[in-house]
Amino acid sequence: MRKTNSPIFRTIISMMISPAAALKTAVSGFPWFLSLAVSGLAFGMFFLQTGLDLYKTGQKGLGFVVLSGFSGVLYGVIFIPLVGGLVWVILKLAKNDKDIKWSVSSFCLSYSGALVYGILGLIFSIVFAWKTSVAFGVTGVLWATGPMILAIREMTEGNNKISIPIATVVGAVVLLSWSLFGQI
Amino acid sequence: MDENLYSGSAWRGLLRNLCFIAFGVTAFYNPLDPLNPYSIGFGIVVGMLLGWLFKKFLRGFLGASNSKLKREKGKKVIYYAVDNGMLFLIPFAVMVIIATFILKWSMTIGFISAGIMAVGTAAAIEIGKIVNKREIKNTLISSGVSFLFSLTWTLSARILVKAPGMLEGGISLLRSILTQGGGV
Numbered sequence: 001m002r003k004t005n006s007p008i009f010r011t012i013i014s015m016m017i018s019p020a021a022a023l024k025t026a027v028s029g030f031p032w033f034l035s036l037a038v039s040g041l042a043f044g045m046f047f048l049q050t051g052l053d054l055y056k057t058g059q060k061g062l063g064f065v066v067l068s069g070f071s072g073v074l075y076g077v078i079f080i081p082l083v084g085g086l087v088w089v090i091l092k093l094a095k096n097d098k099d100i101k102w103s104v105s106s107f108c109l110s111y112s113g114a115l116v117y118g119i120l121g122l123i124f125s126i127v128f129a130w131k132t133s134v135a136f137g138v139t140g141v142l143w144a145t146g147p148m149i150l151a152i153r154e155m156t157e158g159n160n161k162i163s164i165p166i167a168t169v170v171g172a173v174v175l176l177s178w179s180l181f182g183q184i
Numbered sequence: 185m186d187e188n189l190y191s192g193s194a195w196r197g198l199l200r201n202l203c204f205i206a207f208g209v210t211a212f213y214n215p216l217d218p219l220n221p222y223s224i225g226f227g228i229v230v231g232m233l234l235g236w237l238f239k240k241f242l243r244g245f246l247g248a249s250n251s252k253l254k255r256e257k258g259k260k261v262i263y264y265a266v267d268n269g270m271l272f273l274i275p276f277a278v279m280v281i282i283a284t285f286i287l288k289w290s291m292t293i294g295f296i297s298a299g300i301m302a303v304g305t306a307a308a309i310e311i312g313k314i315v316n317k318r319e320i321k322n323t324l325i326s327s328g329v330s331f332l333f334s335l336t337w338t339l340s341a342r343i344l345v346k347a348p349g350m351l352e353g354g355i356s357l358l359r360s361i362l363t364q365g366g367g368v
Contacts, residue, residue, distance in 0.1 A: 018305075018323070019305070020305065020309050020312075020318070021318065134289070134291055134294075135291075135294070138294060139294045139298065142276070142279070142294060142295060142298035143298060145275050145276065145279075145298065145302060146272065146298075146301070146302035146305055146306075149272060149275070149302070149306075150305075150309070158313060160268060160271050164271055164272070164274050164275065165274075167275045168274055168275040168278045168279075171275045171276075171278070171279050172275075172278055172279060172282055175279055175282055175283065175287070176282065176286075176287075179287050
């Protein structure tokens with residue numbers, strides 16, 4: 001148990017602090033389903049905080065809070081890997097030699113920072129009754145942009161002309177889709 | 185490599201300036217008076233000043249800690265690494281524009297801080313790519329400079345946000361003195 005837990009924790013932290021090194025060494029050996037769990041939990045906590053913020057202002061009920069958390073998990077488990085897969089298909093044309101599992105895992109693990117921010121935000125939301133979805137949730141999602149650019153660069157042999165526009169589109173889509181969710 | 189150091193540097197400079205202009209304009213954007221020339225002008229000046237200082241500090245510190253590399257390949261190699269790293273600002277600039285003008289958010293400091301931190305990581309990676317070796321000192325230096333700028337921006341933006349209004353008041357007063365001799 002200890003043998004499994006240590007690399008998971010270490011990979012999450014190094015994806016947050018030193019993503020370039022983690023992408024080169026840790027991602028290929030990281031089980032793909034655990035990377036899905038990272039993005040699932042990260043978005044679960046982010047959306048849960050959004051629900052809690054709306055509940056605190058009296059705009060939504062407790063049912064919505066539960067639904068938000070559940071929707072976030074689905075978003076992180078379905079949408080983010082799909083984006084990783086889609087980017088892999090696009091980059092296949094640019095002689096990408098990484099396999100699809102690596103692409104999906106690296107995209108999901110880019111949200112390691114969002115997971116850490118999500119845990120902290122949830123603690124502050126519940127214990128101190130703060131509204132945390134923007135301060136912690138959005139900050140965590142923003143943190144994912146850097147590792148995501150680096151993941152795309154790894155797939156394109158350091159090509160900024162491809163990696164930066166793709167990361168920009170993905171970041172904008174995540175931001176807009178989350179905002180639409182908040183308006184439901 | 186030497187040809188690469190010069191090619192596209194004007195574009196990189198233009199993109200960097202546009203990103204910092206976006207950061208400045210969105211930081212001082214007033215939703216009640218969106219086309220206020222004082223807010224927009226002040227935002228452009230502060231954004232470009234922050235960008236210029238950040239570039240100079242990052243080049244200075246990375247240059248000082250890579251004196252051997254500078255001697256061998258010239259100072260342009262450091263400029264190239266920093267300018268390429270600055271391209272990582274683009275996704276954050278696009279996202280802050282979406283957040284301010286489409287989602288109508290007012291708390292956008294996080295976007296700028298996250299962008300500046302991403303540049304720190306990227307500049308160190310670019311130097312690592314040139315020397316074919318990742319050195320922890322470059323990561324520490326560029327992250328340290330980025331953190332200082334991120335912190336400075338976070339703290340000063342809260343104070344500077346009052347400046348466009350004061351500037352507008354001052355210029356109106358001066359104009360009234362010049363045209364009406366200060367009389368009411």
